[in-house]
Amino acid sequence: MTGSPVDRLADALAKLPGIGRKTALRLAFSLVDDGRLSEELAAVLSETARNVHECPLCRNLTLDPVCEVCGNGSRSRSICVVHTSADMRSIEDTGLFRGTYFVLHGSLAPLDGVGPAELGIPALLERVAGVQAQEVILALDSTTEGEATCAYIARALESLGVPVTRLARGLPPGALVEYADALTLSQALKGRSRV
Numbered sequence: 001m002t003g004s005p006v007d008r009l010a011d012a013l014a015k016l017p018g019i020g021r022k023t024a025l026r027l028a029f030s031l032v033d034d035g036r037l038s039e040e041l042a043a044v045l046s047e048t049a050r051n052v053h054e055c056p057l058c059r060n061l062t063l064d065p066v067c068e069v070c071g072n073g074s075r076s077r078s079i080c081v082v083h084t085s086a087d088m089r090s091i092e093d094t095g096l097f098r099g100t101y102f103v104l105h106g107s108l109a110p111l112d113g114v115g116p117a118e119l120g121i122p123a124l125l126e127r128v129a130g131v132q133a134q135e136v137i138l139a140l141d142s143t144t145e146g147e148a149t150c151a152y153i154a155r156a157l158e159s160l161g162v163p164v165t166r167l168a169r170g171l172p173p174g175a176l177v178e179y180a181d182a183l184t185l186s187q188a189l190k191g192r193s194r195v
């Protein structure tokens with residue numbers, strides 16, 4: 001392998017979302033300077049990479065047999081559909097939703113080969129029917145792909161007769177759930193409307 005350890009570290013870090021070249025270099029220098037932190041991070045990362053998997057119920061990423069939310073017997077029978085585990089965390093952090101989740105890991109993108117099966121939509125329908133969900137909340141991004149995914153899932157759920165809602169239009173067009181601030185997300189969740 002070529003390049004100095006700092007450059008190689010910076011190259012790897014720069015692949016993370018939101019990390020530009022300058023930040024990557026700064027982080028790489030701190031890691032090289034702090035051997036103990038590097039070892040701690042290396043251990044956590046390799047443990048995570050080895051053991052992380054999708055929760056069989058909701059597809060959230062977890063190290064446990066089922067994720068913490070699905071394993072909590074006191075959650076309600078509402079299901080909140082999100083794009084990513086990070087979105088799930090953002091909604092959990094509002095403290096307003098007491099049901100369980102379903103993580104799509106993406107948006108419909110037929111041209112890139114991402115169809116309903118890749119998003120786990122058949123498993124979602126099975127789960128909604130299986131738990132007799134009280135409500136399905138579509139907490140998807142206000143992007144073109146998010147809107148298309150939202151419309152597809154709403155249609156797919158129609159025959160099950162479950163109330164389907166979506167976040168209020170409080171999220172500005174193009175907004176990503178993960179980055180919405182807690183107040184905006186709370187208002188969007190409270191003001192959700194029937195699809």
Ligand code: ZN
Nearest residue numbers: 055058067070
């Ligand atoms: Zn789960």
